[in-house]
Amino acid sequence: MSVAVSVVHLCSMGFSDKCLRHAVCFEAERAYRNVIGRSLRFNNFIPLCFRSKHKFPEKFLKDVDGYEKESVLIGYSGLDGLIGNERSREKFRENLNGKSFDFNATLAQKHFPCIKLGHFPSVELYDGITCYSETTESLIPQIMEGCFPSRIDANWVDPNYLYHTPDSICAEISDTNASYLLEEKDEESTMNSQSSDWKTERMDALQSTVGKPCSISGPETQETDISVAEILDKHISCIPGLNKRQLSQLENCGFHTLRKLLHHFPRTYVDLQNAEVEIDDGQYLIFVGRIMSSRGIRASGSFAFLEVIVACEVADIKTDSECIANEFDDIRKRTIYLHLKKFFRGARFTCQPFLKSIQEKHREGDTVCISGKVRTMRSKDHFEMREYNIDVLKDEGDSNVHAKGRPYPIYPSRKGLNPEFLRDIISRALKTLPISLDPIPKDVTQEFGLVCLSDAYIGIHQPKSLNEADLARRRLIFDEFFYVQLGRLFQMLEGLGTELEKDGLLEKYTKTELSAISMEEWSHLTKEFMKVLPYTLTSSQLRATSEIIWDLKRPVPMNRLLQGDVGCGKTVVAFLACMEIIGLGYQAAFMVPTELLAIQHYEHLLGLLEKMELDNEKPSVALLTGSTPTKQAQYIRKGLQTGDISLVIGTHALIAEKVEFSTLRIAIVDEQHRFGVVQRGLFNSKLYFNTLTSQLDPTSSKDNLKNDVVVAPHVLAMSATPIPRSLALALYGDMSLTQITDIPPGRTPVKTYIIEGNEDGFEKAYQMMMEELDGGGKVYVVYPVIQQSEQLPQLRAASADLENISKRFPNYNCGLLHGRMKSDEKDEALRSFRSGQTHILLSTQVIEIGVDVPDASMMVVMNSERFGIAQLHQLRGRVGRGERKSKCILLASTTSSLKRLKVLEKSSDGFYLASMDLLLRGPGDLLGKKQSGHIPEFPVARLEVDGNILQEAHLAALKVLVNSDDLEKFPDLKAELSMRQPLCPLGD
Numbered sequence: 001m002s003v004a005v006s007v008v009h010l011c012s013m014g015f016s017d018k019c020l021r022h023a024v025c026f027e028a029e030r031a032y033r034n035v036i037g038r039s040l041r042f043n044n045f046i047p048l049c050f051r052s053k054h055k056f057p058e059k060f061l062k063d064v065d066g067y068e069k070e071s072v073l074i075g076y077s078g079l080d081g082l083i084g085n086e087r088s089r090e091k092f093r094e095n096l097n098g099k100s101f102d103f104n105a106t107l108a109q110k111h112f113p114c115i116k117l118g119h120f121p122s123v124e125l126y127d128g129i130t131c132y133s134e135t136t137e138s139l140i141p142q143i144m145e146g147c148f149p150s151r152i153d154a155n156w157v158d159p160n161y162l163y164h165t166p167d168s169i170c171a172e173i174s175d176t177n178a179s180y181l182l183e184e185k186d187e188e189s190t191m192n193s194q195s196s197d198w199k200t201e202r203m204d205a206l207q208s209t210v211g212k213p214c215s216i217s218g219p220e221t222q223e224t225d226i227s228v229a230e231i232l233d234k235h236i237s238c239i240p241g242l243n244k245r246q247l248s249q250l251e252n253c254g255f256h257t258l259r260k261l262l263h264h265f266p267r268t269y270v271d272l273q274n275a276e277v278e279i280d281d282g283q284y285l286i287f288v289g290r291i292m293s294s295r296g297i298r299a300s301g302s303f304a305f306l307e308v309i310v311a312c313e314v315a316d317i318k319t320d321s322e323c324i325a326n327e328f329d330d331i332r333k334r335t336i337y338l339h340l341k342k343f344f345r346g347a348r349f350t351c352q353p354f355l356k357s358i359q360e361k362h363r364e365g366d367t368v369c370i371s372g373k374v375r376t377m378r379s380k381d382h383f384e385m386r387e388y389n390i391d392v393l394k395d396e397g398d399s400n401v402h403a404k405g406r407p408y409p410i411y412p413s414r415k416g417l418n419p420e421f422l423r424d425i426i427s428r429a430l431k432t433l434p435i436s437l438d439p440i441p442k443d444v445t446q447e448f449g450l451v452c453l454s455d456a457y458i459g460i461h462q463p464k465s466l467n468e469a470d471l472a473r474r475r476l477i478f479d480e481f482f483y484v485q486l487g488r489l490f491q492m493l494e495g496l497g498t499e500l501e502k503d504g505l506l507e508k509y510t511k512t513e514l515s516a517i518s519m520e521e522w523s524h525l526t527k528e529f530m531k532v533l534p535y536t537l538t539s540s541q542l543r544a545t546s547e548i549i550w551d552l553k554r555p556v557p558m559n560r561l562l563q564g565d566v567g568c569g570k571t572v573v574a575f576l577a578c579m580e581i582i583g584l585g586y587q588a589a590f591m592v593p594t595e596l597l598a599i600q601h602y603e604h605l606l607g608l609l610e611k612m613e614l615d616n617e618k619p620s621v622a623l624l625t626g627s628t629p630t631k632q633a634q635y636i637r638k639g640l641q642t643g644d645i646s647l648v649i650g651t652h653a654l655i656a657e658k659v660e661f662s663t664l665r666i667a668i669v670d671e672q673h674r675f676g677v678v679q680r681g682l683f684n685s686k687l688y689f690n691t692l693t694s695q696l697d698p699t700s701s702k703d704n705l706k707n708d709v710v711v712a713p714h715v716l717a718m719s720a721t722p723i724p725r726s727l728a729l730a731l732y733g734d735m736s737l738t739q740i741t742d743i744p745p746g747r748t749p750v751k752t753y754i755i756e757g758n759e760d761g762f763e764k765a766y767q768m769m770m771e772e773l774d775g776g777g778k779v780y781v782v783y784p785v786i787q788q789s790e791q792l793p794q795l796r797a798a799s800a801d802l803e804n805i806s807k808r809f810p811n812y813n814c815g816l817l818h819g820r821m822k823s824d825e826k827d828e829a830l831r832s833f834r835s836g837q838t839h840i841l842l843s844t845q846v847i848e849i850g851v852d853v854p855d856a857s858m859m860v861v862m863n864s865e866r867f868g869i870a871q872l873h874q875l876r877g878r879v880g881r882g883e884r885k886s887k888c889i890l891l892a893s894t895t896s897s898l899k900r901l902k903v904l905e906k907s908s909d910g911f912y913l914a915s916m917d918l919l920l921r922g923p924g925d926l927l928g929k930k931q932s933g934h935i936p937e938f939p940v941a942r943l944e945v946d947g948n949i950l951q952e953a954h955l956a957a958l959k960v961l962v963n964s965d966d967l968e969k970f971p972d973l974k975a976e977l978s979m980r981q982p983l984c985p986l987g988d
């Protein structure tokens, strides 16, 4: 007989002789440690066996009181493992006497009120002959068919565990999962072609998950009568084998549902076979090794540190050629030692208990995967790492980890959850997913080349290759964008009354040519302005202008992002938009992040306007910055208030409280990512407010009143850098995205040279500078700092180098430009450079933003290792803006950075370089870690890299809505959408 005994928490099984025979569920409240054997944990069915006849369990249960809860996996294959104590073991055998034992549960309950009784039919688990997969299948439905009392229901032990020894449990779980999920699949097969066994098993698991049958017919169909949302939002208790403690642990970490758990993505993958790499000082590398020691060391009364030493075997570089000769057999290895260090300042960190606790976090002998930046130490083969991630791996020899060469997922930690435990739980959660689970209609996923959702989850958590992980990642990013787009468009459609209006809106989005306006319909002023441009617009510029003007003619305020690579000509598009607004009789404001840029735009515009023949219609333009003299600023503000000034270009000064407009109709924000969200918001909303108050002010000129003036201004944001927040805004449906994709004709890519900053390198750079100057070019020399510093003597400084460069190039004039100069000095420096008075401009990165000197043809960047790739791309964009062939020399003073910078030699594509920048920042940051590229709504997507997926997601959302604008045809999708983007009424 088997009895279901509830001793408050978990569950266990009955057994006969040394084999497990029966499942018996019980729950036990307390843990018990160190009574029998070293690792006997918890409530291992002791009370079951002896309660009435033996002193031992009584003692055992008594001792249990006062012990804290302990995590439980019952992993004893028989009595020997269970009872370490020889005497107890004998007694136990005597008692069993070959038969099933009896246990007086009622008596036990009386004695121990914590014991609760329930009934549970005997279940054959394992008789040593039946194969596990068969039993698994037969078990799950039986178990789940409501025969459990409800509390126990959620906590049954996964039968898979019951015949494992504790040490092998983790390995086995993953092993079974791996074979379950991957091995049965043909290496060549696609993610959709799982074997039928696998399918059946997943279906069974699903059945156990949702408690009702489903009708998944295979990858070709995705019909289930259970919605995807219903499956994904199931409580995690549906994952087989979780005990109460694990459940509450997971819940405490926010993993309440399958979805939450499955969305805990690996932060990176390690190819453990290639973790042995060439070591270069200053690089981010990944190693696998074994912990040699872990010590908490008190260095002084207020300073302590933790030092963990890890020994790793790496390929011996000197013998590389021999290695190749011997193929893989004889690769010579050497051992290197990584010293992982963490420092603690403060007296409280120097006490022994603290030091002991930190050193005990790492166990000697553990195999670990470490990623971080290495620094060489004095002793040979010793490296220091101060910023690192450390993950304990399964046994290095484990075939799962090493031999198969699969990417090994590394999870970000969550409230101290053991990553190994997380990996296993996720792996079990994956089993519960049905095949081809996907709320997005199949034709959409096919059209956009996406893997189905369930495969994406498997691919991200258990990829067979990095390619598979990448496909999965792409799908998950797509979803992140798709549901936002779908939600916004859906809300917009909901807000429209008639079908006609809905069709109109969808048409606008689907046929973008309808949302542009032909040039003939531009205002007279805009057309006149076009005539004075010294060049013809590129097709991208034309399309962008047409789209913007189309929006400007609508009563609804535009909210648009104009994105284009450095030097593609965004400014002129913005000027044309201003002309259109002014031509319609309104005002425009143009905000830029630096005074230098404001002046540049102002002068550029004045130059163009001067050429216009229409004297009466010429717009009045003003410049308003922090340095504008008070009187003049007052005058300008008055002009804006009365409407005498139709266009103002300025810096943050434009958002000052005092600035009011008469009829502001467009607010342009250049290099918008340079402004904070608050500043931009202030600009947009404040202008609106001021427009209103001006209108309500009885003293303001009546002539300036427009009927529709109480409308927020149109907003046009511009950015060269595909920066996250701006694109994120573009995502929210109400902000549209316009991209300039081509560059003005006649431009040649800037030729880039990466040169080591040693004596020879400088000599070479100076020589090239001389050639350029002699050929009539102008040169920027960019420095990381203004003044030499004692702390960083290796850095070249702009001010300090002025004399040196002037001496070097006696026939040419040098200028200096940096942020600490006064506004007029800066302006003068740039003006001289532009006019050709100075030929060499020594500058800091102030020139990075928007500075436009079209005939500047060469840039030399000192200590370029101090700049990011994306930043160097922006800097480099200051040259090559005219027809003259341009060069950029990046002098790098560390050898290790030369490799990193090489990417700039090869590419001038801003998006690509942004993505390389991310990759080069370190291997640990690819997924799931919040950093500059992340915003909370998009945990996987890197907006600066994944912008193209955004566009696709937008099209897909439209496609779905064109098919069914109320989503009634796609109930699954609607349910999923309401989970991800609650469908609240328009105007939330």
Ligand SMILES: Nc1ncnc2c1ncn2[C@@H]1O[C@H](COP(=O)(O)OP(=O)(O)OP(=O)(O)O)[C@@H](O)[C@H]1O
Pocket (backbone or CB within 6 Å): 535, 536, 537, 538, 541, 564, 565, 566, 567, 568, 569, 570, 571, 572, 719, 720, 744, 745, 849, 850, 851, 852, 854, 877, 881
């Ligand atoms: N269609 C065109 N043909 C030739 N030259 C052009 C064209 N459009 C713009 N330009 C010139 O290209 C240069 C760069 O233009 P602009 O400053 O507008 O670029 P941008 O996109 O704002 O770049 P950045 O992001 O670096 O500020 C300017 O000198 C401008 O006069």
